Amino acid sequence: MTKDMKDIVALCKRRGFIFAASDIYGGLNGFWDYGPLGTELKNNLRDRWWKDMVLCPPIGPDGAPIEIVGVDASIIQNPKSWEASGHVGGFNDPMVDCKESKKRYRADHVRVYLPKDGEGQAVAFDKDAEEAEIEKRLKKLTKKAPADFEVETLDKIDVEKFTNIIGPDVKTPGTLTEPRQFNMMFHTFVGANAGDDNKAYLRPETCGPIFLNFKNVVDSSRVKVPFGIAQIGKAFRNEVTPRNFVFRSREFEQMELEWFCEEEDVPKWFDFWVEQRTKFWESVGITKDALHFLDVPKEELAHYSSRTIDVEYQFPFAQKGDEPGFDELEGIAHRGNYDLTKHQEYSGQKLEYFDQAENKRYLPHVIEPSTGLTRGVLALICQAYTVDENRPSGVYLNFTPEMAPKKAAILPLTAKEDHVPTAQKLYLELREEFTVDLDIKQNIGKRYARQDEIGTPYCFTIDNDTLQDQTVTVRERNTMSQERIHMDKVKDFLREKIRG
RNA sequence: GCGGGUGUAGUUCAAUGGUAGAACGGCAGCCUUCCAAGCUGCAUACGUGGGUUCGAUUCCCAUCACCCGCUCCA
Structure with a gap:
């Protein structure tokens, strides 16, 4: 018997696990409330994670106990920290949509061939268009050669001229919309007056403030590399398309560990955490066959990561036809020392760890097991949902x-x-x-x-x-x-x- | 953000241009010594806002939410 998301969502509402936020006002896309039972369930999963990470962390690969401490940082931090992490710059890219092909492009990735003589139409190409292809298409649409054009990216061109541009995947001009900003971060203003000088952001992930506190923790907690800092808390992302119940929400809860270690020990710890995290999910009721491990291909890795394994769960909505599908429940990433390097650079503060025994200073590398608490709750509910026609409740x-x-x-x-x-x-x-x-x-x-x-x-x-x-x-x-x-x-x- | 679909009690459904019925669930009571039993009663809905109309839950428009596909997912 297959599990149907519709039934699961209905049960969640009927019995008080999860409600649409502002339900009586018609809800709000991407926001959900946890009812009496959902809150208990979420707290149980949260407490168990905290216990396994901070209170009773696992025995390390060498047979010795490992050390992890917890923090609970502010949701709003100095906005410069998000410039350092790349969140402000990286996701401000203006995007344009094509009304005809329904495709979306980054404006700075679209190359526009503008006729040098100003006569006739301009033709746009997506970033990976090849030379031969460009020449052929230009000839077909304008009967001119590439040499007759000058090239400019779309973000540098006035919107009024868009009506004369033939989009990358169409044959007629004027189908491109004006560029729009897509930034995943929610912003707000600190203090009563709204203005650019007091603009701030709601954290898009909980790991950011962990790195900001790296030095404070090292200076105050007698921890020695390797060690971890863990945090559970809310994060906010202005997702383009919130979907699939609480799976992709705009406000959600994360449980993240940043494990700081020496660069040469990275593979050892990476494997260790993949194994530990798998054990965790199995111990809270997720069966092995419902888990799937995706070694993220090089070309899809985030710019700072050299390796990431996604732990995926067989969510019912991921199913394609009769084929089971999987979606990300946890990501275990090697982040290198990207974050500490950036924060050291932007803040001007020395963040190097001093190893007294070896008498050396360095920025530790980081293994990050990062999971969504609210995604975990959804996985637990989906996993637990069992159809049984032989009992009164069904x-x-x-x-x-x-x-x-x-x-x-x-x-x-x-x-x-x-x-x-x-x-x-x-x-x-x-x-x-x-x-x-x-x-x-x-x-x-x-x-x-x-x-x-x-x-x-x-x-x-x-x-x-x-x-x-x-x-x-x-x-x-x-x-x-x-x-x-x-x-x-x-x-x-x-x-x-x-x-x- | 685009395209398609959907929107009626808590849930699942029904009917209707003259303001709505049921089943299950919920609650109260009776009855009951172990699996949604039985009996009685009660409460609860046309997502929201406009328009057309004498009158709209029904037709039209917008909006919101949900589902599917695309896109996005740092």
Whole structure:
């Protein structure tokens, strides 16, 4: 049975996992709110990541514990930091659209052949057009040779002249729109007056502020290379096309580790982190067959990266026909020392690490396992969503007990007699340690069904026998099987199940 | 941003140029000793804004949101 995004989105809304932001105003493209259960789920994944990274980081490849510290930096930083990282300059490229071919081009990549005599039409070519091709097309469209033209990139040409330019993939002039700026960064103004001199940006990724704090952390935390700095927090990108539920949102949450090491140790640590991160996803319930590893081809790598492995998950929306598809859940990148180099240059501050034992100074290289918390939540939901026609709800969420937003529900078998006070007592005891639900109303079948739909792994039911012998029924979500255990054992039971 | 599609209770659907029905879900009650059972009742919707019209949920336009494709994804 295939998983359908429509059903998953409907369940998320119906049961309070994820809502459209500003829903009552018709929503806002690219923004989502987490409801009562979605928040619990997201916190569970977040806390687990933090535990695995900062509180109990893995044992290193040499068998020794490794060292990672956490930070929680401001979303708005000095705008110069984004100039240094390349975010301000790199994504300000003006783009033009062709109304006829529906293609989009970077204006500075389009080369326009303008007739030297000013007579006739100008012809545009995309950046990778070859000489022979250009000559042939010019002859066909204008009956002139390349020598009769002067070449200029489109961004240098007045918009009024666009009506005379034949676009790269069409035969008639005037189909190109005026250039538009596409910058992925949200900007804002610091202080009450809006103006260019107090313009600032919402961070487009959380790793930026980690690098800005590199020196502060080294100076204050007694860390030694190799070590890591981790951060969880919001990031903002003005995506061209937010799509696929929360997968590509304009406001989202990232969990990033910057692992600082010496250049010669890069391959060792790179492999180490790929392995650790894979273990992580498997331990929170993502099955191996739903994961896919993409060694990003050289030509698609970001300019600062010499190697990146994308950990992709088999999201339902990525499916093409009958073929399963995958989309990025995490990226593990070797960033070199690009960021520290840039920040050292732009800030004028020395950011070199001093290795006392070796008596040398250097800018460490960085391995960056970077994942989307909100993407992770979506992956957990998609993974957990299980169609089962043999049960009343028709579907259940197969979360691991550790990730499940509710660990257990306490259900008095009937709303009468003495079941309720006993259930209430158990509930109050359990909620001190676990996220649990007390559900009294309606018949027991409906309540089991409800808990199935929100992925609660266990239900404890109080009946007449409970009053006699202090035992409760444990009903297991996936198998729907039941066993009786003593009320005193309930906490231990849950502890053991959650720990795995 | 472009092209195509969709928009009616929480969800899934229905009907209609004279302001809307159902199923399931929710809530309340009855009943119930273990899987959405049964009975009774209640609440909840025409995405938003214009226009045409005596009258628009229905026709037209715009807008917003979602889905598919393209583009984008640093």
